[in-house]
Amino acid sequence: MSDDRPGSVLVLTNSRDSTADVVLRILAERRVPVVRVDPAVDLHSGASLTARYDAGGQRGTLVTPTRALDLRHVRSVWWRRPTAYCGPSDLDGQDAEFAGSQMFWGVGGILASLPGAHYMNHPWQIRNGEYKPAQLAAALRCGLRVPETTITLDPAEARRFCAGRSAVYKPLWNTRYRDLNDKAQQVWVRVVDPADITDRISACPHLFQAKVEKIFDVRLTAVGTRLFATRITSPELDWRRRQDLLTYEPISTPDSVAASVARYLSEMGLVFGAFDFAVTADGDWYFLECNPSGQWAWFPAEITTPIARAIADELESPQ
Known part of the structure; x- marks a missing residue:
């Protein structure tokens, strides 16, 4: 089925994104044309993307098993939660790293530069x-x-900030962690005892904040x-x-x-x-x-x- 009508909504997210499903049902009820794709996955499994640049400007096509979308006819892009770019599964080592980086800069660059499209949100702003x-x-x-906050690699500064007040620690990014049994772990916001702050703070920046x-x-x-x-x-x-x-x-x-x-x-x-x-x-x-x-x-x-x-x-x- 081809869908190259002007004004399509392009939704970039993973296949397990139930939050996106809620909105897509509403758009379907309104008969708004939508193309949903997870570029890092779908472009290695049947989808394709081409962009051209010449005197006529930028144009291109995103093709999925059920859609052919003219990139000039995208009214809005919902950059939700697409899978991180990578190389195809039959590559490893430097070949996979090279292919993944080309995906990031090539595919990511094309989809972040659609002429006239409204982004929610633009990936660079995200x-x-x-x-x-x-x-x-x-x-x-x-x-x-x-709240008063300090971000530091200095153990002494961390102890000074946390002394004499109720302070909490929170990670700067929710990095994925797994224990020895391969069980997913979460770093929660927690109250800090200055006595627990060791010199290992110097391994990376830590965010400490006055407890509200x-x-x-x-x-x-x-x-x-x-x-x-x-x-x-x-x-x-x-x-x-x-x-x-x-x-x-x-x-x-x-x-x-x-x-x-x-x-x-x-x-x-x-x-x-x-x-x-x-x-x-x-x-x-x-x-x-x-x-x-x-x-x-x-x-x-x-x-x-x-x-x-x-x-x-x-x-x-x-x-």
Whole structure:
């Protein structure tokens, strides 16, 4: 079946992305043409991609087993969670490394440069927005409250920061870890005892932050100018640790926070952002982070559905 009609939505994500499925069902109901592909996987298993550059400009075609998409006719790109680029499975060693790097720079470069397409979010802005130091600096510039934070490789500096205050440690990136039994491990946010800080801190940067005496957390999902704030109540410091204990409730966003979030999205070049806040008894919202590709579809339907519709609106009718 060929689908080269103008105005297709291109969705780049892995085959297990159930969050994308929620939005794609809405787009299907609206009869919006959609092409879903996971380039790192599909281009090694039947799909193909070609781009041409000449006096007429840029053009090209993405072909999957069920679609042929003219790259000039993409109204929007949802860069969700595609698999990392790699070489084909029959290559190894330097050959696989070479092929993987060509995929990253070639395929990634083509799909990040579609003429006239609206990106949610553009991959270069996603990568820029994933750096926690950049997030903290942008949040401060945009007027958000940020807990006192230090990022250091210096054990003495880490001990000084954590001494005399309640401080927490959180990783700068959720690197995959597996134990000796090949069981997946997660590094949770945890309170730090200065006595536990050893010289091994010098192996890599560590992020320490003043603990916010919160009464609840907020996941604020921003889709363009539309904000969806959800109160998350949990007995855990890191609410992700026991999601079976969570309760959810939609809440309003303070005007000052909404204005700062809008500035943050503009400065970081983002259309979508999943913001995490800790809220104190005094009603102060403390910025913790913003994930440019954050999750939201685990919420109850009454919270998930409005977010999914907003994303479908953004993809169908880019502003």
